[in-house]
Amino acid sequence: MSKRDLNPLFQKIDRGVKLAIKNELDKHRRLNQAISIYQDGKIITLKGEEIGKILDNNKDND
Template sequence: MTEEEMQQMHDKIDAGVKAAIAAAIEKHRKLGESISIMQDEKVVTLTGDEIPVLKITHNNANKPKI
């Protein structure tokens, strides 16, 4: 596998992971379930109402921005 092919595979995996995380966060927000995040080097729990709506834009087909 060439370096270019490896980079393309890495980009697809990265995009998939970001999309899965965004979907999980959105599901928690819609169901009103809390999530825990790191903020200022501390664990903070957000209620469903405190979870911000994520905007996902696509610079290209494989790299969603969260």
């Protein structure tokens, strides 16, 4: 593959990874399951109801 062909491939991979993360966050939110994330140099645990804040914040960045 040439460099020119890789850029669209990387974009597809990036979109796929972001969609998979969004789907998992949404699933944990719906099932009210906690998740642990790395933020500001610390590992923090978010309750299911707190996950919605992450999803809402990421809507602004898409």
